[in-house]
Amino acid sequence: MSRKGDRRERELTNLLDGEGFVVMRAPASGAATARELPDILAGNGDSFYAIEAKSRDTNRFYIDGVEIEALFYFAMMFGAKPRIGVRFDNENWKIIHPSKLYVTRSGNYRIDKEFILSEGETIDEL
């Protein structure tokens, strides 16, 4: 992860913490098993989320279908709700369920700024 990506992820962690969630970030390495882990787990006794965190300075990008499948798999195994956290430059974090995203013919998930800002939830709406 880039330094900026790491800073953004800590930002999301702190925001969730501020909303009363207990947060656990995936270790940067040393997970000891080959499986892809979500970036953040957050629970408040009521809801429990597995979150892939993405920050970008572009208005549109794509997430590999394999990464989303891994998120769904992990969430199912942990009994968590799968979510994508998206942070565009100069915007707030938005949280969205992957199934709301447009999927390309090649199976990748499209993250479109306008769509995310209108359809995503803010942290305090979780």
Added chain:
Amino acid sequence: MSRKGDRRERELTNLLDGEGFVVMRAPASGAATARELPDILAGNGDSFYAIEAKSRDTNRFYIDGVEIEALFYFAMMFGAKPRIGVRFDNENWKIIHPSKLYVTRSGNYRIDKEFILSEGETIDEL
């Protein structure tokens, strides 16, 4: 954590993985929030555990009550089952619910080898 403690924890991670669990270890640092996190989360779609892992070469030791309270709190927030994983030298990992342990008058939890070997579950019994 000591190098041996880290090796033991990876051992437990791999054992759980081998039994079909998806496992996430707490980051060694950089959790970004002050709260104490459990060492290992493990889920198989059926059960989801938050585990404090302890390895010792002595026959008896104590876990601080505060650490167990943090485990209960975290487990509640994540919807996980709280467990202690114990690995004595030359023995297999045993998993036990903290509430089965003897609590001292000062509020600490006693880990007694004989008791753990007889009352703890093996990984494949989880």
